[in-house]
Amino acid sequence: MTNRKVQAYFRREHGDNxxxxxxxxxxxxxxxxxxxxxxxxxxxxxxxAERPLMPAGVPDHELLVGVDAGSQVGVLAFMDDGNFVSLDPLKGSGEVSYSIMGNATEFPESSELPVALVRQAVNEFLCSGGQRPKCVQWQEPEFW
Structure with missing residues (x-):
């Protein structure tokens, strides 16, 4: 049975909590x-929480989730054995930036998705034991 516990960090106070x-x-x-x-x-x-820690005591994976307040879009990035960023092949928007605790992260062109799909992907990550969501298309970014 899946542990269904995900720790989310997006504000400074979340470092310890x-x-x-x-x-x-x-x-x-x-x-x-x-x-x-x-x-x-x-x-x-x-x-x-179901995924193992690396020898240094840090998680072996990460899902980044971004939401743009001004529109109904967001981004996803998944890292474990490789780096992957969400892909919307129908949109040709340029590079975009999202920030965690004031630190900006650049995302490549065509990485923004509808918020409903971002939400679905986070739910899939939660229920799958921390696997890369299959409900979205992914691209391997040239940088990262």
């Missing part, structure tokens, strides 16, 4: 918090 996601209502709350976070806090780092 991450937000715990255990169900779809928690995912909804995260999406709304990122939407309300403004340009300096619209990106979260997620780690699933």
């Amino acid at each position: 991450p937000v715990l996601l255990q169900g779809s209502s928690d995912v909804d709350d995260l999406i709304e918090a990122l939407r309300a976070g403004g340009p300096s806090e619209n990106l979260a780092s997620l780690h699933h």
